[in-house]
Amino acid sequence: MTEKQLPPHKEPGRESPWELAVGPSPEHWNDWVELDPQAWPERKERHYRCVPTICFNCESACGLLAFVDKETGDVEKFEGNPVHPGSRGRTCAKGPATINQVRDTERILKPLKRKGARGGGEWEEVSWTEALDDIAGRIRAAIEEDRHEDVMYHVGRPGEDHFVMRMLQAWGIDGHNSHTNVCSASARFGFSTWFGADRPSPDYSEAKFALLLSAHLETGHYFNPHAQRIIEAKERGTKIAVVDTRLSNTTTHADRWISSWPGSEAALLLGVARELLSRDAIDHAFVERWTNWRAFLEARDADGPGTYARFIELLRAEYDRFTPEFVVDECKVEPGTVEYLADEIAAAGSRFTSHLWRNAASGNHGGWQVARALLFLHVLSGSVGTPGGLNPNSWDKFAPKPPLTPPPHSRWNEKLFPKEFPLAHYEMSFLLPHLLEHQESKLDVYFTRVYNPVWTNPDGCTWIEMLEDPDRIGLHVALSPTWSETAQWADYVLPMGLGPERHDIMSQETHAGTWIGFRQPVGREFHRQETGEALTTLETNPGEVWEEAEFWIALTWRIDPDGSLGISKYFESKERPGEPQTMDEYFGDIFENSVPGLPEAAEKEGVTPLEYMRRYGAFAVPYGGQERYEGEGEVELASGERKAGFGTPSGLLEFYSPTISEWGFDEHAIPNYLESQVNWRGLDLEKGERALLPTFRLPTLIHTRSANSKWLQEISHTNPLWVHPEDAEALGLVNGGLARVTTEIGYFVVRVWVTEGIHPGVVACSHHVGRWRLHREVGGAQLATSLVDIHREDGTFLFRQKEPVSPFSTDDPDTSRIHWKETGVNQNLTFPVQPDPASGMHCWHQKVTVSPAAEGDQYGDVFVDTKRSREVFQEWMKKTQPAPVGGLRRPLWMNRPLKPTEDAYRL
């Protein structure tokens, strides 16, 4: 009897007897009963209260249900929240593994202050009061002395949609730094210059053909919400092609794997555009109506007839060089690839969808042209904003704002947006050590929050040098629930709540629809439901762990206790003037006043909007629908009809970007192809040179946040070098042996995995592991980090693993059962910064030399020369096109976090 033939067994409250079970439905959440597996064979019932919250392990913001034991008040497990519109009850492995993070025996439970030298590993417990007074005093002094740019908040995973931005705006500080330029700046720049929104939102639900330039099913952006919709689409007959140099898990579910040379993807897509143009498989009505083809003709064919027919004629001439033969040679793909993609896109028409986020765009100099070329295919096929097509993300995301908004500041912080990168999307975050040195500048208060640049960013050793230097960093405050490589060099480590220990509002463009999710501290909400008493998270979280929103409000009131700076009023209770807002007041105000449809939905259930969100954890905001072309302004069409347009300066889809042209990249003002820094022409294969692809994630890990999860670490803890058999033979490498991979500023020693899952000439290594710590007891999760020594001499660093991961003794018996030893290699340390001169994105792919390990090399060795890293930084800076243009630092229309007043844009 197959599984499908089994008689239906439906647990009360479970959604479906046949599909993978999703969480219990809400009417059962107050008293959900399960048998205690530990008590078996006794049938002992355990009663749970299910509290909805939101996962914090990646950006997808899937809904979780915390099962809180009604007897003990302990969270026993996490499952998916079935009423969350984005994730629909499903999670990936990382969602349920949140329980490991909550119960992590090594988590930081009290505020810590450094003793001795930075990085020395000595800490003492301090009170929150002492930490707040010290930090607030410094920030107040910076504000009063007009040194606003000396305060910086640097975030890795925001996990929320507005709170900190609004707070910094209230402080009047241009001090928001992010991780965007080591993540997605490149694709964002490409999409933004086409349609004014910086992300695509595919509608898989009605697509006929999906082209994925991303490893979506296991690790891509909006991983679980997208993955489930891609598989549903596949079951309905949607064809799927994946462009990825590496055989990803996604590829194994595709109809076609296109393994192109890294960095050649734009050439491939423009080859498809040429094919569509030559077949005249074009939605002319759409192209004529919605692209700025007239601007293109004015710029490039001013003496021509100015007709649409002339535009098409010029398009054909422009892209004629991207023949199928050229693509096969340039991209190293199978003959017939271009024709196949053109067939599928032409057949799908307006029901062609795609996704690109990091992947190809993030690896390469000019990677943003991959996004420009991909959207070009959507424009030609008329599949922008259509059912089954591709939406601007702004249609499919709803981020409510508090009713009281602080005015924009009028400052410009060169440490974030230096003149050399006027189009950067966004802050030049990974250059911070170089910029401080270059600008002879410092930071008085530097917050890092869910951000681990020493390990994550390229060139991490310059970060160590910066963090050690009191002339560069006055005070480093690491806001983190766990140790990280970077927190080792902090002055304070302040324990912030994990995902189920904090409040945030989140929304993501997971599908053609809009929703908000409410992350709430589970312990606090359980206590409130049981007793009716609303406490703070400091009172309900483990130890002295605080949630960020309450911490920031307390800090703001410490900076401006009497309101004289005009700051604290943005976090003041309406009911109790002169006192800080509570979380119920803050979020209640937003839910009542800023979320359309929510007050009505709440009223139907006889509850307040806040109670509704605390009860369900998510709300489907009424959807504006597709084919609505809303944007910044109105567009006058040739017909004289006026209709709201896209968020570009013209309101049209900007095939020709006047912005790109005017700001120094005229040749690339239309979708074009730039050779990557790892183009095959630049490699001497005979000498062992190869392209290194270091950008891929592991499905069960997420950057710096999964080290404290024992289940996830047991599944994934190494990052071997993927080497094609032909390369292994040519390079003298054997499966399981050690290789030395030499970059421009150093080398790393890694284990070899010989596999046909990678393009010949290319090697690949995941960036998700290779965690390390300097001290035995502090600085990193013992189950995920190796203990290292750093030998330093004249600007060089040699990291050598002293002890591998080993079993250790705690209250959790599993820590004594650790059976793995290797933790991978921190390859990012050996990468120089390679900032794309237009988007500002770090171009991750590396030109490397691969050889068998040298005598004396040990697994995990990392060597870096920071003098050389400074030279490489200067070499890339020569490629930039600095501001001003027309007296501006940056085009006025281009967005940026904490957008200042127009005055600040003028130089």
Ligand code: SF4
């Ligand atoms: S996809 Fe992301 S948000 Fe969703 S369960 Fe996995 S880690 Fe959590």
